[in-house]
Amino acid sequence: MQEFSYKTREKSLQRFRQEIFDVLIIGGGITGAGTARDAASRGLKVALVEAKDFASGTSSKSSKLIHGGLRYLQNMEFGLVFEALSERAHLLKISCPSGSGSTISFLCFEPLVSIADFPKKIF
Known part of the structure; x- marks a missing residue:
């Protein structure tokens, strides 16, 4: 699995400048992350961008529980x-x-x- 951290930030930004992606997802909350995961699992090359930190908006307010109904x-x-x-x-x-x-x-x-x-x- 590819590392995702402050250590790899510059390398990731360089990839965004040079590579061509199949899908660009704007927003790294639960919906964006889920959509990115789904697209990547289908073999698409995905770029996901977020203005702040991933899952820091509404997604950070979640109970983190998977609702069972x-x-x-x-x-x-x-x-x-x-x-x-x-x-x-x-x-x-x-x-x-x-x-x-x-x-x-x-x-x-x-x-x-x-x-x-x-x-x-x-x-």
Whole structure:
């Protein structure tokens, strides 16, 4: 993997001046970084530029958690839960292929639906 640091900054700037890229992405937040990663994984030569530091704007305010959609259980929105969990699994698979980066966390609160009411609320 290529080093990305202040030590390689001048070399990177030189590459920007000399090389031709397939894609130029402006903005190094989560959307820009994700788009750059996707384009590079498809074999495109990608240049990503950022005005400040990467992920320093809105992306720096994130909780850094991969949302699983469990809050949709409260309103019995099982389709959204399934979709969110599927997307979460896909994201973990491509970002942590060994599985070593995934953890499961639970926060316990008062039950939103009692077990006795559960079948009635579904139908």
